[in-house]
Structures are given as C-alpha cells and as structure tokens.
Amino acid sequence: MKINPFQPVQQNPYRKQIDKAEMVADLKAKSDKLEISTEALEMQKGTRIENERQEKVEALKQQIEAGEYKVNPQAVANKFYDFWNE
Template structure:
C-alpha cells in the first residue's frame, strides 16, 4: 500500500501549456475597423468645400511656418465660454 506518491502522478504536463495558449489568445488586442463606402468617398471628393478648405489649410501652413500667424485670443475665449455653457 502506497501512502506517499512519488513522481508527477495526476499532473498533466500539457494542461499548463494549454492554459498559457488560452491566456495568450485572451490577451491579444482586438482592433476596430472602419470601412468607408465608395459612395461616401465619391461624395467627399465632389464636395464643393474641399477645394476652399485645402486653400485655407495651405495659407495657414505658410503663415505658421513664417511665424506670422496670430491667434485671436478673444475669439478663442468666447468660443470656450460658449462651449462650456452650451450656447
């Protein structure tokens, strides 16, 4: 009659490996995807505001690079107040 078991009886060495694999699968980050339909892309390209917006952005980039861009602090403050007080 055995009182003390010697050796790894009752232990499945593959169980630890399976647990590690399951933990690794659970830790993998799931990523979100966004798909824009071809119709939406077409509408965006045809937008009449796209050209004007690109011109404005180009002008802003030039003025920032030259150091001539001035921020209207009063306008920024008014917009912040409007935003925080839901106006």
C-alpha cells in the first residue's frame, strides 16, 4: 500500500474557484420572467368591497395620526365578553 501525501491533479483548488465563478455567471444570465394578463391585473385592482375597506382603513389611520380617534371602552368590553362567553 502506497501512501501519497499529495493530492491528485484532478482536485485543483484553483479549478474549483473557476467553476464557482462560472456557476454564478450562469445563474445571473438565467432569469425568470413573469407576465400578467390584463384579466389578472383587473383582478388585482380589487372589488368594490376591498376598495371601500381600504378607504376606511386609510381614514382610521389619519384619525389615529391626528389624535382624533377615540376608543369606546364599553364597546370593547362587550366584544371581549361576547368572545369569551361563546
């Protein structure tokens, strides 16, 4: 049995670096494309209900930022009570 402390020529670390660089270049060259149809774009715009909900959320955000939003503690307590006693 012969023990050789040197690595074979096929395992050149410099070659591994070159291979990694080539793989990265290949990954950059390949890219995915996404095309959305006009019907899908219309669906993304949302329904009337979603648009109204978004308007309500924006109005609440503005009230909170302006410090005008008041929480009704009795209504909050009733909702907690109803939730825990179902």
